[in-house]
Amino acid sequence: MKNFDTIIIGAGHNGLICAAYLALGGQRVLVLEAADTLGGLAATREFYPGFKTSIAHSVSQFSTKIVRDLDLKAHGFKLGKALATVGLGDAGDHVIVQQGAVSGVSPDDASAYADYRQLLRRFADVLKPVWLKTMPRIGNNNLSEILTFARIGLKLRLLGKDDMGEFLRVAALPARDLMDENFDSDLLKAVLSWDGLIGSKMAPRSPNHTVLTMLYRMSGEYDGDHAIPAGGIGGLITALYSSAKDAGAEIRTGAKVGRILIEANAAGLTATGVELVDDEQIMADRVVSSADPQRTFLELVGTQNLEIEFSNRIRRLRCDGYVAKLHLALDGLPEFSGLERSDGRMIIAPDLDAIEFAFDDAKYGESSERPVMEIVIPSLHDPSLAPAGKHVLSAHIMYVPYRLKGGWTDEAREALCERIIGTIEHYAPGIREQIVHRELLTPLDLEQICNVTGGHWHHTEFALDQMLMMRPTYEAAQYSTPLSGLYLCGAGCHPGGGLMGGPGHNAAHEILK
Amino acid sequence: MNTEDRWAGERLKETHFHPRQAVLNLRDAWSSWNGYKFADYYYDAEYEYFCVRNSCGTYDICPMQKYDVSGPDAEAMLNRMVTRNIANMMENRVTYVCWCTDEGRLIDDGTIFKLGPEKFMLTCGSPCLGWLKKSAFGFDDVTFTDMSDGIAALSIQGPTSCEVLKKLGLEGIETAKPYDIMHFPFHGSSGDTLMVSRTGFTGDLGYELWIAPELALDLWDALYASGEDYGIQPYGEAATNMARLEAGFIMPEMEFNEALKTVHFQHDQTPFELNLGWLVDFKKPHFNGRRALLQERDKGPEYTLTKLDIEGNKPAEKAYLYSNKRCTRKIGYITSAMWSPVVKANIALAMIKTEYLQGDIWAEIYYEKELRQTSKVAKCTIRKKPFWTPARARATPPHAY
Incomplete structure (x- = not known):
């Protein structure tokens, strides 16, 4: 008995995108989402009566090709203007990065920034063909797969000798070295490192993939500038839903998959469908999981159905998240000292050491004494997120360990929340009085709410050894x-x-294919 | 003066039978196996070999790795690991198995003893606890205990071996069929102090005895008392190697390179290359390496381990093989070779490129004649069956002497 060509587990943006493409390709597709709302980590949820927000609060790299292919504009998707990225200064002396220029720094830094951005854009261009291509299989000599690499090699070569050398030099450089080479302003260095670090278990001094992460995030419409779509992040999810639905995909929420059904016979093992936690079984020609690799293989498939070395590689994937989420319901718009407009992306990290020290706490299982963070007021962009005249503050907090020494008790959560609000208060005096409700989601909470192992933004660490043809393994x-x-x-x-x-x-x- | 041994930790360990074997090792010919002092031979390798073939010999298998694998998930975990299906194994039976990497390359071979519904013993030549633990990931109810030091094990092989065990008082041992396990009281103790399996590595009638270490020397003494009139003699690695080659059994670091210890790409082997395809049960829906092995089966192995009968009497050790007498087209290499006294033939195991198996095979043999190095090219004939496979190895009850 076969009901569908394809069952997709999870209606995050990737699940929906995959569903839309497959349905457009003529397949009968069913998407099963465990939660009651669509979007996964991009789902919009009410965290206090009348106040809504999503875990992801801005977009920096959404693929313009997907927008075109799925005709998302016709389904209501419209990316807002690029947001300013604001490094909040101690005494109102903020650094503002916007539209390829920076203010609040010395003329030297401002001109260095122009060169720096120019170079990164050229590098980002080299990598662009990589992101939307299947990586070659190790040991396979399939021509079209190898051409992907050849194309990158060629693009790299076409950078010219100097820039190619520079690309290879900085690709795995720690953020700190890259910043120290280019800039003087501590605040600017912290702000420009931010997108290379957030979401990873990485600090400014960690060598690995900071620059690659930056370049990855520069693959979108605004070359790395963040933006908020019309209708907020929810607007993107709604457009994807509508596109998939129009193409003919069926989408069910509140349908949690308990296991992937496997047929075992002389032909080997084959995934033939899924069983929901309420025992309902649905059959299909194939199952596509947008759940994280550990959840997919270790829980839904089971290692006994996998090979030994493969399952051990999945086991050792690094999946611990290091970003927590703070949501504040506010009865007015908060005022940040010396900042005219708070509709940008505000970063609290006075210098690179502040980020490094916050990381030091977290890597030993402590919650940071002086957390660093990125703040957005989504209700300024999508008024439907809060009652009239009221606002929502959304903040990504680094570094908050998934595994806290002593565990995430109510006291631990409350103490961290208090420290975060204290930090914000330093830049926005008076915000405390505006708070109607507050919610802190640790990586552990994100794991439970969004069904993603470790509460990790990228499902598993985005790092050199877990990238490209090694991702997930x-x-x-x-x-x-x-x-x-x-x-x-x-x-x-x-x-x-x-x-x-x-x-x-x-x-x-x-x-x- | 400080009398403490500075190198204590570096010295080879002594097996549970060492005190008796040391006395009998007239030539002090020791080598090592898994950190144990281990006899290469005792007096003369060929003499020991003839004892195994004509009367009986004992071979110390204490250094062999032995793991207790127990728990409700033990069977499922082992069955996913090995290529053979062990789901229908009866209790008190032994089966020969091999296990592979995900890519279908041979890690090791060994035996599984089914001792209870949820209790198995796995034996193998090299330590494999790491692989067992990896294999057990996802199987919650299984425990491993390394019993290598905790069991004294002695192999007794040869035509008179059953008779010696009867003399030892093992009532009914003659009813044990190949791969059967039986349990006996020993030395006045009741119950199943002594475990005996009808297994071995010589291709002949033989048994392996398993007992608690504290009873090891008592067992040795009793066995040698019973065997006095039956030509019992300890034999070492050298004689074992001769006997196993006649039986066509493979040896690590000769016929195969354990996959987990192999550095170069595909310098390890698949079961098909080693002629162990019969151990790979594709009727079993899943086991480690299945996908890769299915591909290998369908396209055929690059090399095939082949039994050769070589003209003349010069052992073709380490010889290259060619498809022509002029030795211009190399097609393989010899892995083990000897003059077989019992078969009266110049035998060898060889890895030969599968595509050349139908044509002529020539060995370029280098040998020494009273210090003069010389060489010859000898014609090889493929043998399908093991060189030495006597009916007595399978007869139940075995012939009484």
């Missing part, structure tokens, strides 16, 4: 998996997480 890096009939389409696959849509797009492409 070889044998599953081309969206198909060792289990026949099972595919991946979530952030744990190439190219990775963030609101980009690459995995959903690439997986659908592989399936339709």
